[in-house]
Amino acid sequence: MTIQPVQPLPEFxxxxxxxxxxxxxxxxxxxxxxxxxxxxLVNEPMNLVSYHLKKLRDDAIVTTxxxxxxxxxxxxxxxxxxxxxxxxxxxxALHPAIGMNVQSIDVSRLERKRILFVCTxxxxxxxxxxxxxxxxxxxxxxxxxxxxxPTTVHPDAILTMDTLGIEIRNQVARPLSxxxxxxxxxxxxxxxxxxxxxxxxxGEGQQIHWGFPDPVVIDDSTERIEAFEEIANQLQSRIRLxxxxxxxxxx
Numbered sequence: 001m002t003i004q005p006v007q008p009l010p011e012f013x014x015x016x017x018x019x020x021x022x023x024x025x026x027x028x029x030x031x032x033x034x035x036x037x038x039x040x041l042v043n044e045p046m047n048l049v050s051y052h053l054k055k056l057r058d059d060a061i062v063t064t065x066x067x068x069x070x071x072x073x074x075x076x077x078x079x080x081x082x083x084x085x086x087x088x089x090x091x092x093a094l095h096p097a098i099g100m101n102v103q104s105i106d107v108s109r110l111e112r113k114r115i116l117f118v119c120t121x122x123x124x125x126x127x128x129x130x131x132x133x134x135x136x137x138x139x140x141x142x143x144x145x146x147x148x149x150p151t152t153v154h155p156d157a158i159l160t161m162d163t164l165g166i167e168i169r170n171q172v173a174r175p176l177s178x179x180x181x182x183x184x185x186x187x188x189x190x191x192x193x194x195x196x197x198x199x200x201x202x203g204e205g206q207q208i209h210w211g212f213p214d215p216v217v218i219d220d221s222t223e224r225i226e227a228f229e230e231i232a233n234q235l236q237s238r239i240r241l242x243x244x245x246x247x248x249x250x251x
Contacts, residue, residue, distance in 0.1 A: 010086075012090045015055065018052065020042060020044055020048060021055060023041070024052060024062075027041045027042065028076060028077065029078060029080075032210060034074065035053065038053070038076065059086075061078065061079055062076055062078060063076075063079055064076055065077065068191060069192040070192075070196075075209075075211050080237040105240075105243050105244060105247050108138075109247065110140045110246055110247055112140070112141065112142065113142065113246060114142045114143075114185050115142070115143045115186045116143075116144050116145065116146060116186070116201075117143070117146075118146055118148070118187060118189045118194045118198050119145075119148075119189070120147055120148050120191055122146055122147025122174060122175075123157065123173055124156070125190040125212050125215075126147065126190050127157050128161060128228075128235055129145065129188070130145035130168075131161055132164075133243075135164075144179065145171075146174045146179055147174070150173035150174055152173055156215070156225055159228075160225070160229055163229070182201065184201055184205045187206075189211075191212065195209050210235075212231045215228045
């Protein structure tokens with residue numbers, strides 16, 4: 001039998017094999033954070049966290065954007081699709097069968113949860129998030145959306161959901177005040193401005209931030225549709241990971 005030469009350890013594995021980088025990634029799997037928040041979460045000094053964030057950015061696993069609410073703030077986000085692809089590529093390098101994604105979520109085993117998505121106008125990002133979570137959970141969670149300054153559901157949000165076979169024409173924009181006295185297991189802000197003004201709801205629910213740039217402000221119609229589609233794609237990845245986490249909590 002011919003022995004094949006051992007391939008070098010994938011760089012992705014080297015990247016993960018550090019306690020600080022692992023802690024940063026764990027924090028970013030939940031939501032987006034500013035560097036000061038990551039420092040507090042991983043309990044390490046600023047210079048060390050910044051160094052390891054650069055390592056993760058160099059491999060494009062972590063991305064940055066300036067806050068819509070305050071242009072001086074920078075949010076760090078995890079590119080879940082790239083992380084997943086690099087993870088499976090590393091598994092395939094060890095053995096082809098390991099790189100096969102065969103896991104599925106039995107949504108019928110989920111505990112009933114109440115989730116509220118929040119953005120500024122409740123016209124696009126939060127509306128798509130609401131519809132996607134309802135669809136991917138097959139209705140096994142109670143999901144709502146609202147805005148700090150609600151307007152109407154954007155036509156491009158409707159068209160984007162149409163391409164995924166999800167109907168949102170009956171969804172309406174609602175103000176946060178509609179939910180003021182209600183409690184939620186999770187309140188998820190999907191724009192930076194909404195995070196800054198999101199109220200505290202009754203109960204012990206968790207607040208999470210998934211920041212996405214506002215696609216509505218893009219003038220060019222082709223670029224705007226592409227931005228809507230990209231946000232829908234990223235939301236699907238976020239929500240699938242979120243449901244995996246909720247399923248583990250329900251087990």
